[in-house]
Amino acid sequence: MSREDSAIGAAPPALAPLIGREAELSALARALDAVERERSTRTVTLVGPPGIGKSRLVREFLERRRQGSAALRVTSGSTGDMASAYGVFTRLLRARFGLSDGMDKDAARAEVRSQVAHVMGDRKVGDVIYFLGQFIGLAFGDSPLTRAVQDDPAQADLIRRAVLKAFLEADAVHGPLCLIFEDLHAAHDDSLALLRYLIEYLTGPVLIVCAARPELLTRQDDWGKVGDRRHVLLELTPLGEAAAAEMARALLAPCAPRGSDDVVIIDVVDVVDVADVADGVDGVDVKRPESQFQPGVPAELVEAACSFANGNPALLEQMVRICHEQGVIEELSPDSAGGPRWRVHLGKLSTARLPMTVEDAVNVRLAALDHDGRQLLEQAATIGPVFWSGALFVLGRAGSQAPDLWGEEQSDKDLDRINAALRSLCDRGYLRKQSESSFAGSDEYVFVHAKEREALQKRMSAAAQRRYHHAIAEWLEQQVAVRASEELLAELATHRERIGDAVRAGLSLLDAGDVARGRYSNAKAAEYYARGLSLLGDAHVARRIDALHDYGDVLQLAGRIDDALAAFREMLTLAYRLDNRRKGGAAHNRIGRLYRDSGSLDEAGKHLTTALRLFEGARDERGIASTIDDIGKLHWLRGEYQEALKWLRDALARRERMGDRRSIALSLNNLGLALQDSGEFKQALNTFERSLAIRREISDLLGVVMSLNNLGMIAQDQRDHRHALELFEEALEVARQVGDRNRTALILTNIGGTLYRSGDPDEAVRVLQQAEELCDELGDRLGLAEARRALGKAYMLRGDLEKARDSISRAVDLFASVRSKVHLGIALRTLGEITAAGGWGSAHTKSARAYFARSVSIFEETGNELELARTFQAYARFLTTDRSFVANMAARREAVAMNEKAEAIFARLKVTSVRLEDEPTLPTGPPGQSVPTKSSVSASPGRSPAPEEPSFPNPGRASTSS
Numbered sequence: 028m029s030r031e032d033s034a035i036g037a038a039p040p041a042l043a044p045l046i047g048r049e050a051e052l053s054a055l056a057r058a059l060d061a062v063e064r065e066r067s068t069r070t071v072t073l074v075g076p077p078g079i080g081k082s083r084l085v086r087e088f089l090e091r092r093r094q095g096s097a098a099l100r101v102t103s104g105s106t107g108d109m110a111s112a113y114g115v116f117t118r119l120l121r122a123r124f125g126l127s128d129g130m131d132k133d134a135a136r137a138e139v140r141s142q143v144a145h146v147m148g149d150r151k152v153g154d155v156i157y158f159l160g161q162f163i164g165l166a167f168g169d170s171p172l173t174r175a176v177q178d179d180p181a182q183a184d185l186i187r188r189a190v191l192k193a194f195l196e197a198d199a200v201h202g203p204l205c206l207i208f209e210d211l212h213a214a215h216d217d218s219l220a221l222l223r224y225l226i227e228y229l230t231g232p233v234l235i236v237c238a239a240r241p242e243l244l245t246r247q248d249d250w251g252k253v254g255d256r257r258h259v260l261l262e263l264t265p266l267g268e269a270a271a272a273e274m275a276r277a278l279l280a281p282c283a284p285r286g287s288d289d290v291v292i293i294d295v296v297d298v299v300d301v302a303d304v305a306d307g308v309d310g311v312d313v314k315r316p317e318s319q320f321q322p323g324v325p326a327e328l329v330e331a332a333c334s335f336a337n338g339n340p341a342l343l344e345q346m347v348r349i350c351h352e353q354g355v356i357e358e359l360s361p362d363s364a365g366g367p368r369w370r371v372h373l374g375k376l377s378t379a380r381l382p383m384t385v386e387d388a389v390n391v392r393l394a395a396l397d398h399d400g401r402q403l404l405e406q407a408a409t410i411g412p413v414f415w416s417g418a419l420f421v422l423g424r425a426g427s428q429a430p431d432l433w434g435e436e437q438s439d440k441d442l443d444r445i446n447a448a449l450r451s452l453c454d455r456g457y458l459r460k461q462s463e464s465s466f467a468g469s470d471e472y473v474f475v476h477a478k479e480r481e482a483l484q485k486r487m488s489a490a491a492q493r494r495y496h497h498a499i500a501e502w503l504e505q506q507v508a509v510r511a512s513e514e515l516l517a518e519l520a521t522h523r524e525r526i527g528d529a530v531r532a533g534l535s536l537l538d539a540g541d542v543a544r545g546r547y548s549n550a551k552a553a554e555y556y557a558r559g560l561s562l563l564g565d566a567h568v569a570r571r572i573d574a575l576h577d578y579g580d581v582l583q584l585a586g587r588i589d590d591a592l593a594a595f596r597e598m599l600t601l602a603y604r605l606d607n608r609r610k611g612g613a614a615h616n617r618i619g620r621l622y623r624d625s626g627s628l629d630e631a632g633k634h635l636t637t638a639l640r641l642f643e644g645a646r647d648e649r650g651i652a653s654t655i656d657d658i659g660k661l662h663w664l665r666g667e668y669q670e671a672l673k674w675l676r677d678a679l680a681r682r683e684r685m686g687d688r689r690s691i692a693l694s695l696n697n698l699g700l701a702l703q704d705s706g707e708f709k710q711a712l713n714t715f716e717r718s719l720a721i722r723r724e725i726s727d728l729l730g731v732v733m734s735l736n737n738l739g740m741i742a743q744d745q746r747d748h749r750h751a752l753e754l755f756e757e758a759l760e761v762a763r764q765v766g767d768r769n770r771t772a773l774i775l776t777n778i779g780g781t782l783y784r785s786g787d788p789d790e791a792v793r794v795l796q797q798a799e800e801l802c803d804e805l806g807d808r809l810g811l812a813e814a815r816r817a818l819g820k821a822y823m824l825r826g827d828l829e830k831a832r833d834s835i836s837r838a839v840d841l842f843a844s845v846r847s848k849v850h851l852g853i854a855l856r857t858l859g860e861i862t863a864a865g866g867w868g869s870a871h872t873k874s875a876r877a878y879f880a881r882s883v884s885i886f887e888e889t890g891n892e893l894e895l896a897r898t899f900q901a902y903a904r905f906l907t908t909d910r911s912f913v914a915n916m917a918a919r920r921e922a923v924a925m926n927e928k929a930e931a932i933f934a935r936l937k938v939t940s941v942r943l944e945d946e947p948t949l950p951t952g953p954p955g956q957s958v959p960t961k962s963s964v965s966a967s968p969g970r971s972p973a974p975e976e977p978s979f980p981n982p983g984r985a986s987t988s989s
Contacts, residue, residue, distance in 0.1 A: 044277060045087040047270035048080065051261050055088045058259060059099070059234050063203055068229045070254050072237040074244060075263030077476075078341025081238040084263070085207060099234075103207040112217040112513070112548030115208055116162045116191070123198075126163065127463065136165055146198050154726070155194055158187040161546050164511060182729045184549075185767050188221050189728070192229055199231035211239035212246070217548045219247060226254040228763070249804075265338025274340060275332045278347050279324045281367040282356065325371055328355070335382060345388060346381075348456060352395045353379035389478050392457070393486075401483075403448050404457060407472070408483040409495040411518060413461075417469030418502050419445055425498040446470075465515060466506055496525040513542040517555065524562065533562030537574045549581040556581070572601045572610050579617060586806075592621050612641030612650050616657065623661055626848030628890050632661055652681035656694060659701070664849075666893030666932065668705040675701055692721040692730055696737065703741055712741055732762045732770050736777065743777075748785035752778065772801040772810050779817050788825040795821055809850065812841035816854055823861055831861050849894065852885035856898045863905045875905060896932035899925040 045052075051073070058069040073081045089101060104119025124142055126135050139159065144152050153170045160167045173183075198204060208214075208222060226235060241262075244250055251260035266274065328350065336342035350356045355375050359368040382388035396404065406422045407414045420442060430437065449472060452458045456475055464471035474480040484492070500522035509515040516539035523532035536559030543552035556578035563571060579594035599614035619634030635658050642650035659674030679694035699714035715738050722730035739754035755778045762770040779795035782788070795818045802811035819835035822828070835858045842851040859878035879902040886895035906912050906922035 045080070045083060046274045046277070047266045048084050048087075048263075051084055051263065052088055052091070054259055054261055055085075055236070056092070059092060059205075062232045062234045066232045068226075068231060068233045068235065068257060070226045070235040070237065070258040072239070072243075072250065072258070072260045073263060074239055074241055074260065076240060076339070078339045079263045079265065080340045081263060082209060083340070085236055085238065089205070098202045099205055100202055101205040101207065103209065105209040112215045112543055112546060112551040113162055113221065114514070115211070115214050115218045116221065117164065119206065119208070120159060120163045121463065124163070132165065136160075136167065139163070139165060140167075143194065146194065146201065155190055158183075158190040159194060161187060162191070182727070186726075186728060188224055189764060191221070192225060195225070195229060195233060196231045199233050203232040203234070205234045205236065207236045207238070209238045211237050212242040215548070216550055223247075223250075223253050226258060266340065267338065268333070271333045271336065271338050271343065272329055275329045275336075275343055276324045278343060279328055279332070279369075281369040282324050282328070282371045325373060327373055327376055328371065331376065331381060335388075342385075342388075349381060349388060349391055350379070352391070353381065355379050355381075385478065389476075389482050392479065393482060400448060400452060403445070404452065404479075405483050405487050405491075406495055407458070408474070408480045409487070409492055410499055411521075412477065412480060413471060413473050415464060415466055415469040415471050416442075416445060416449060417466060418499055419449075421502045422495055422498050425494060465512065466508055493526055496522045500526065500528075510538070511542065513539040513546070513548070513551065513555070516542065520559070520562075529562045530564070530566045533559045533564070534567065534570065535559070536562065537570060540574065540577065544577055544581060549584045553578065553581045553585060553587075568601050568605060572598055572605075572607070575601070576610075576613060576617070583617075583621070588621060588625065592618065595621070608641040609645040609647050609650065612638045612645060612647065612654070614638075615641065616650070616654050620657060623657075623664065626850070626852075626885075626891070628661060628664060632658075635661060648681065648685065652678050652685065652690070655681065656697060660697060663697075663701050663704070665890055666704075666896075668701055671701045672698070672705065688721055688725055689727060689730075692718045692725075692727065692734075695721070696730070696734060699737060703737075703744070708741060708745065712738070715741070728761055728764070729767060729770065732758045732767070732774070735761070736774060739777065739781075743781055743784065748781050751781045752785075755781065768801060768805055769807060769810065772798045772805065772807065772814070775801065776810070776814050776817055779814075779821065783817075783821040783824050788821045791821040792818065792825070808841050812838045812850060812854065815841070816857055819857060819861055823864060828861065828864060831864075835861050848885050848888070849891060852882045852891070852894055852898065855879075855882040855885070856894075856901055859905065860901055863909060875909075879905065892932050896929040899929040903929070 055071055058071050061067065062069050073084060075081055089099075092099065102119055102123045104115045104117075104122065124135075124139050126138065130138075136156075140152065140156055143155050143159065147155055151170075153168065154173065157167045157169060157173045195204065195206075211219065211222070214222075222235075222237070229235070251258065265271075332343050332346040332350075335346050347356070351358070353375070355372055357370040357372065359370055362368050380391055380394075382391055393401065403419065406419055409422075410418050423441060423445065449458065449460070449470070453460055453472075457479065458472045459475055461471040461473060500519060503509050503515065503519045503522065506515075509519055516535050520532040520535035520539065523529075523535060536555045540552045540555035540559060543549075543555055556574055560571065560574060560578065563574075575594045575598035579591040579598065582588075582591035582594060595614050595617045599611060599618065602608075602611035602614055615634045615638035619631045619638060622628075622634060623631035635654055639651065639654040639658065642654055655674055656678035659671045659678060662668075662671035662674060675694065675698045679691065679698055682690040682694050695714050695718035699711045699718060702708075702714055703711035715734055719731065719734035719738070721727075722734055735754050735758035739751045739758065742748075742751035742754060755774055759771060759774040759778070762774055775794055775798035779791045779798060782791035782794060795814055798814040799811060799818060802808075802814055815834045815838040819831045819838065822831035822834060835854065839851065839854045839858055842854045855878045859875045859882065862875040862878060879898060882898045883895065883902065886892075886898060903922040903925040906918045906925075912918040
């Protein structure tokens with residue numbers, strides 16, 4: 028049984044058959060049949076409370092299918108009690124590669140490389156082992172691909188999961204796989220997101236079996252819908268009365284006679300076998316009537332067990348164990364076949380302290396411990412749900428004086444004593460030894476049930492706990508493996524915090540955040556950074572500066588813009604106090620980007636200009652190039668294309684001198700956008716194609732998606748809708764290949780825009796509804812608003828004004844909620860046009876004017892001339908075509924003035940499309956170096972067709988990354 032399925036303690040040897048689960052076994056069998064017959068992936072999720080038998084069900088199923096599916100290879104992974112971001116995959120892959128406890132790192136790397144080469148052939152083994160190694164804690168050398176994504180945690184994470192998917196699919200070619208994921212209710216969100224991706228997109232003969240408590244469905248209420256028809260969710264309920272009684276009788280079978288010469292006598296005093304009667308056992312009346320001789324399991328025991336367990340198989344097993352410990356059942360010598368024989372003392376049943384609740388069972392179990400056993404478990408409970416024999420060895424010596432001569436014999440004796448005690452506690456069901464350990468030379472154990480550990484902790488004095496925590500922290504501190512493990516660093520921080528050492532606890536948590544961020548576990552990293560910075564207080568300013576940058580980075584990736592801004596501002600303050608210009612430049616740069624992305628262009632310009640000045644003072648060439656590129660993008664957003672081209676070309680030249688191909692491709696992409704919007708379509712096309720070629724060469728898959736998207740926007744500008752759709756479809760295929768659902772939603776939105784521009788609003792609605800659903804599922808409010816804005820246009824073009832009104836109204840609300848001024852201004856313009864078209868009935872004039880006026884005000888406030896010109900154009904069209912203004916000369920003069928302003932802008936500018944991409948800027952090493960980071964930019968306003976065709980902007984939103 029798994030840790031959680033054993034409920035309160037390990038059961039006696041499994042004697043009972045699996046009972047009452049035939050329907051679930053059949054569902055698993057059907058799924059495996061489909062895997063083998065159709066060579067396609069299937070998933071079965073088993074959900075039920077602790078002890079209900081999830082792991083037993085899986086084990087029984089695999090045992091039954093072993094002969095019929097001899098080629099099926101089974102690999103298991105469990106979240107474990109110290110769940111790292113990808114803990115369940117760590118255990119799964121280590122088991123897959125056969126990496127043993129304490130295995131030499133070089134030997135482990137050689138084994139992984141050999142097996143991956145066998146599975147993948149010559150398909151970029153170096154890339155595969157690099158990314159798989161991050162799951163299992165093994166570092167491999169980098170490659171052109173891995174170097175290309177080192178500065179982009181989000182892209183690296185997407186590529187890593189695509190690599191894992193490709194490896195599993197290639198592995199399944201050699202024979203069907205069964206992947207078992209246990210304890211998923213305790214898995215980190217990053218693990219669940221990766222597993223969802225595999226359930227949805229994995230192909231080939233793979234059976235995925237998931238087991239979890241009901242909390243999983245509370246955390247992810249749509250879990251059963253992932254993978255659609257390829258996924259079956261089974262909820263395991265308690266056994267019925269008849270099935271529970273049958274299982275109880277099977278568990279108590281050693282109490283029953285098994286042959287003609289083996290008869291059990293039951294009375295109110297004792298139950299013995301006939302051999303003991305013949306020997307004259309005290310208290311047994313051998314002359315009683317034959318009716319007192321019972322041929323089966325005592326009904327009283329069955330009833331007591333069933334009453335306590337309430338249909339839970341693990342609790343039935345636990346009740347049998349407690350009957351042993353309370354003397355109701357006595358172990359006898361084995362029978363002639365070696366099977367167990369038990370004597371039942373029914374007279375003790377009424378006086379025994381049998382549990383009525385799970386809490387009672389815990390107390391009964393702990394009361395059965397002797398002093399040494401209880402002390403050892405108390406020490407283990409202080410370490411945590413997972414603990415190590417080496418730590419217990421150190422705890423046993425806490426406060427001791429060294430002998431005059433420290434001999435190996437004493438150490439061996441102490442270790443043997445501890446190991447013997449641990450084996451005994453495992454045999455009695457308190458603990459379970461793990462198959463592998465985090466520390467070489469030290470065995471790893473877990474508590475079978477958390478409630479026993481919690482009860483032990485409550486019984487300890489505060490002084491004893493503090494003494495134990497101090498010794499454990501010192502032991503962990505000297506273990507080399509701790510530095511590379513986020514969960515072990517967090518464990519170390521916990522012990523330091525509990526002895527009052529907040530500063531060192533904070534430093535450990537910041538280290539844990541760095542490890543998690545290095546593994547692209549951004550949500551987990553944010554948790555560690557927040558706790559670590561809080562504990563650190565005002566100490567270690569230099570360390571806090573770096574942590575604040577990384578914290579702001581992962582917050583921005585999570586869409587927590589206000590929190591990210593606060594982190595970067597605090598970073599700026601600390602850098603200012605130390606006169607650290609390079610870090611101050613990085614802080615100003617990130618603040619500038621955040622303002623730019625929210626539409627506050629003037630504020631963005633102030634911070635980016637300051638960042639450039641600070642980087643120049645620090646002679647940080649990479650920071651200078653990145654900030655120059657950012658300033659070029661700012662001019663681009665303002666529609667100042669000639670100025671943008673000057674800055675962007677400067678950034679490109681600097682990056683070419685540095686030789687960073689990924690940054691070169693990024694600059695080419697940004698330069699292409701400015702050329703495109705300057706009307707230089709031929710140069711833009713050439714520049715995009717150069718960027719795409721580099722990105723293909725270095726396997727920058729997300730860059731490939733965006734380059735294809737931008738080429739599609741050029742085709743759309745040139746009214747070549749067929750070619751635009753071809754490019755978008757290719758981009759969509761790559762986005763789905765790497766599992767980037769955000770970019771998938773973006774491309775779907777752009778496809779929808781192309782469809783309604785090409786005169787197919789019905790198909791546009793269908794595609795845009797897919798984008799809307801995906802963005803809603805992802806929680807991407809900005810993308811959702813873009814999709815709904817495009818839906819408003821598509822509905823309007825097919826004459827469905829009521830749905831058009833509803834879609835654009837909801838888009839406006841979303842844009843307002845995310846405080847994106849540029850998007851809100853565009854949405855209000857669209858709302859004005861739908862209102863003018865009759866979306867609100869005939870009494871629409873006043874509302875339409877109000878929407879247009881608010882849009883104008885927003886773009887004047889933000890200094891976005893391009894979008895201001897578009898709004899002037901749409902507003903003027905309304906004033907000249909609406910029947911309410913036919914005889915209104917003032918309105919006509921107002922329209923003429925607006926058109927003149929718009930034409931003045933359009934005389935030097937053309938419309939725009941996709942937001943440019945960002946480059947990381949924070950240097951932490953020597954001058955000229957910087958740490959990997961990512962800037963995730965919120966969506967920019969979409970592209971419009973050429974100004975002579977006034978219409979709604981096409982949602983060309985892109986969440987870009989460096």
